[in-house]
Structure formats: structure tokens, C-alpha cells
Amino acid sequence: MPGSNYGKIFKITTFGESHGEALGVVIDGVPAGFELSLEKIQLEMDRRKPGQSDATTPRKESDTIKCLSGFFQGKTTGTPLTLVLFNGNTRSQDYGDIVEKFRPGHGDWTYFKKYNGHRDWRGGGRSSGRETAARTAAGAVAKQLLQTMGVEIQAYTKEAGGIECTQYIREEIEKNPMRACDPVAAEKMMVKLHELMKEHNSMGGIVECRITNLPPGLGEPVFDKLDAELAKAIFSLGTVKGFEIGSGFAAAKMTGKEQNDERDKNGFLSNNAGGIIAGISSGQDIVFRAAIKPTPSISIEQKTMDINNNETTLVTHGRHDPCICPRIVPVIEAMTAIVLMDMVLLQKRNEFVK
16 A cells, blocks of 8 residues: 555554545554553544534544454454544535535645546545544554653644744643643634634644653664654644754754754753754654644635636535644644654664673
């Protein structure tokens, strides 16, 4: 399946479409004998599932995960672990208008060209954000493995609708519908969102992610640097249009003296590198940000083309997230966990066993 798998040792392959029978993931490389909690996997699925608040799509799906293989008597067997969830609340008739038309900003046109005119137009098929449910399941497995090492991953909405968080309060992230780290900013974000919803419009934002307690030494030079792999994994999410780590684009305006992270006997004095130096983890917190575009499926008339190359207009119907940020937070955590788990297992190959 070209393009549907990731990883060298901790390998995942996702499958399924937005309105198909089911979506799922096959994970290879999970160590045998690990006490995997299916309940914890479900908790991550519940964080991502639709219909949680005004900030998300009203589509209702339980996203109940089922384990089909690689798990027996409460432990992993070391063989491929298969997790699947079945679609229930599909309304494919909502997408009748895009059978022969392409939604601006969506993958309809590019998938049409990629697969020689063959595409599943129901909810966008494989290009739908619903595909991320499978990644979330795989990431939930990786998270549990990483937690045995003390590694923690926390993503949150840093900015949305042009409103930026000015403080970081971890305990507030799961208490507001925007999953923002600043409750005051979260309220302002929701006001902005409701204004745009009345106009049938959408908004984007910035999601930041922090990784703590990751040991130094993870990352494979030259082409498999840790930051390069994180960037690839996060950019593989259809809604992401930008990625930066540490000081990011601000580094272009800094001097070497300002950018360099000096050290003394107590450790690093700053973290402009974002926890990764020369593509390898430094032991500091890893901090990166992803730019999230506004949801392209909006109920405003827009110019487009049809499959016969005729000019036309389109008003998108269906149930869509007015802002992707809240639901992409657990998905970004999941993709981060998948990358880190693969890097951990790659590093173990370099360790000399006496």
C-alpha cells in the first residue's frame, strides 16, 4: 500500500475510508508480553472522536475500538496488532453535490488526478480527516509503551482564529472545547468561532506539542533525523501547512550568539534547538508547532470546476469541524508517539549487549 504505512521497526499501516465499512491499523513491531490496556486506547479515541462540542463536527460516532489480532490474555503476542473501528453514522447523501464537482481546498481534485478519475467522494474517502482515527489508535499503543520509560507527550491549541495563548496551564487543556493551554484565550477563541459559524465559515490555528523525559541520543543521521521524522509525520496530516521546532522561523532573525544553546555544569541554559541538535535528541524538552489550516469544507458558495472541466460553483454540505485544532491535538500526540517509539527501537539496535 504505497503511502499508507510508516516506520522501520514500529511499523503501522492504516486502511479505510470516511464512509466505508470501517477504518483501522495494523501495527508490527510491538514487543511481546506487554500489558496493553484497550481501555487507554479507547480514551484516546474518545478524545479524537466527532461530536464533542460546538468546536467540532456534529457527526456522531462512538469510535469503539476492536482488537482483531496480536493480543491475547491481556498481553501483546509480538505478532501484528490489528485495531479496527466500524463506521455507523454516515450520511453519504450529503455529498451528492461533489460527485462531479471538486471542493476548493480539499483533496477531491488531486485524488481524482492521482487515481485516474477513480475516487470515493463520500466524505472525501481516504482524504478525509476521519482517516486519522486509525493513527490515533496506533499512537495510543505507542504512548503506553513510551510511558514505561517516563516519556510524556502533550499537545494543545496555542493559537486559533488569530487569538494566541499567553500562558501555559496544562491542567486547563482538557477542560475547554478548544483544548487551549490558556482558559482566557480559549473563551475568546470560542467567541470568534461562533461568529464564523454564523457566516458558515471556518478558522485555523497553531498546535504546539511538548515532549518531556525523552532520553538523549534518539535520531538517525543523516536522512532520518528525529526532527525530520517528526516533521514528516506531522506534515502527513492533511490539515497541516507549516512546521517549526524550537525557535523555528524566528531563528532566521537571530544571531549565532542568540540562537546557540550554551551549557554549564548544570545543563543547557536555553532551548532554542527545541530539544534536538543535529537531528538527535539532547535530553531537553522537545517543543514543536504545527500550523493548522481552516477547514476547507465550508457552506459558502465558491468557484470550482467539474470533472468535465466546466466552470461551476459549489456550496459544501455535510458535517464538518469549524476548527480542526481541538481534534487534531490527540492526533498530533499520536503521530509523535509513533515516531518516538520507532526511534527508541532503532536506538536499541545500536546498544552493545554484553
